[in-house]
Amino acid sequence: MNTIELNNGIKMPMLGYGVFLVGSQECEYCVSEAIRLGYRLIDTAQAYYNEEGVGAAISKCGIPREELFLTTKVWISNAGEEKAARSIDESLRKLRTDYIDLLLVHQPFGDYYGTYRAMEKAYRDGKVRAIGLSNFYDARFVDLAENMEIKPAVLQLETHVFSQQARMRELIKDYGTRLMAWGPLAQGTDRIFTNETLKNIGAKYGKTSAQVALNFLTGEGIVAIPKSVHTLRMTENLDIESFELTETDREMIRKLDTGLSKVDFNDPAMAKYLLEYDKNFNPDN
Ligand code: NDP
Numbered sequence: 001m002n003t004i005e006l007n008n009g010i011k012m013p014m015l016g017y018g019v020f021l022v023g024s025q026e027c028e029y030c031v032s033e034a035i036r037l038g039y040r041l042i043d044t045a046q047a048y049y050n051e052e053g054v055g056a057a058i059s060k061c062g063i064p065r066e067e068l069f070l071t072t073k074v075w076i077s078n079a080g081e082e083k084a085a086r087s088i089d090e091s092l093r094k095l096r097t098d099y100i101d102l103l104l105v106h107q108p109f110g111d112y113y114g115t116y117r118a119m120e121k122a123y124r125d126g127k128v129r130a131i132g133l134s135n136f137y138d139a140r141f142v143d144l145a146e147n148m149e150i151k152p153a154v155l156q157l158e159t160h161v162f163s164q165q166a167r168m169r170e171l172i173k174d175y176g177t178r179l180m181a182w183g184p185l186a187q188g189t190d191r192i193f194t195n196e197t198l199k200n201i202g203a204k205y206g207k208t209s210a211q212v213a214l215n216f217l218t219g220e221g222i223v224a225i226p227k228s229v230h231t232l233r234m235t236e237n238l239d240i241e242s243f244e245l246t247e248t249d250r251e252m253i254r255k256l257d258t259g260l261s262k263v264d265f266n267d268p269a270m271a272k273y274l275l276e277y278d279k280n281f282n283p284d285n
Helices: 024-037 051-060 081-095 112-124 138-147 166-175 196-205 209-219 231-238 247-254 268-281
Strands: 003-005 011-013 016-018 041-043 069-074 102-105 131-134 154-158 178-182
Touching: 016 024, 024 041, 024 051, 024 231, 051 069, 051 081, 069 081, 069 112, 081 112, 102 112, 102 154, 112 131, 112 138, 138 166, 154 166, 166 178, 196 209, 196 247, 209 231, 209 247
Parallel strands: 016 041, 041 069, 069 102, 102 131, 131 154, 154 178
Antiparallel strands: 003 011
């Protein structure tokens, strides 16, 4: 599996398995299956309410912990230095591990400066190997990156062939921050799996549209974490290193970029939805 080096020298797989909307019950099975197939990077979050399923799978999988790369994210309801610190310990407990490989601030809402300070401390204490951000755009990203001592190693954003994040990719270079694509298959929307450009390119290599879309991202140096609860699709999404797109293929795929994201984090209605998220969706409430 290809890897990239983060700005603190640690290595991270280019392709991983995401578990957003994978129910807590099925999560252990799905992550076990993903690891069995060869995935080594698993992306979860406190707000997915399935960290325990991930923890159960990694503790039973038989793969040495150091060969796995675990990402989780601190949710808004745990924002602030003390609460975030407690939540990191809680994530460690649920994930059944002594350290998290990559810890992200999930959303730029609430006291995310306090959250980041707690993450810096966890990093120095050896509980976390790298820290970063998710869904921070433009000035919000720059403000935090400029003000905090440890520069974000990773920025996780909605990124796919229809939203290639050219501006943000340029901006984060100054901090040595690497882009990690959430929704790398556009969450299955915009008819991505039957897109003519992707299909025609794939036909040359005997690959599917999904494989071309993922190969495009990793080839651009972007980490991708597709999610599927189906073994066949997990296998398909993992098998993207056996072919190489030409520069002409890449140019054609670059033309699919709309420059637009599906989720607008500047929308006040989205802010309210996210601020109420834990109250509405946390099964423990
Ligand atoms: P993806 O772009 O990975 O798309 C997932 C959808 O595509 C599912 O409906 C899945 O269905 C389907 N699918 C997957 N592979 C195939 C395939 N080969 N052929 C056909 N259909 C396929 O969207 P996600 O939102 O899940 O993003 C990936 C990960 O990114 C998440 O799981 C999560 O870890 C992370 N994420 C982070 C966010 C953040 O705010 N930081 C926000 C959203 C996601 P099925 O499962 O039925 O196969």
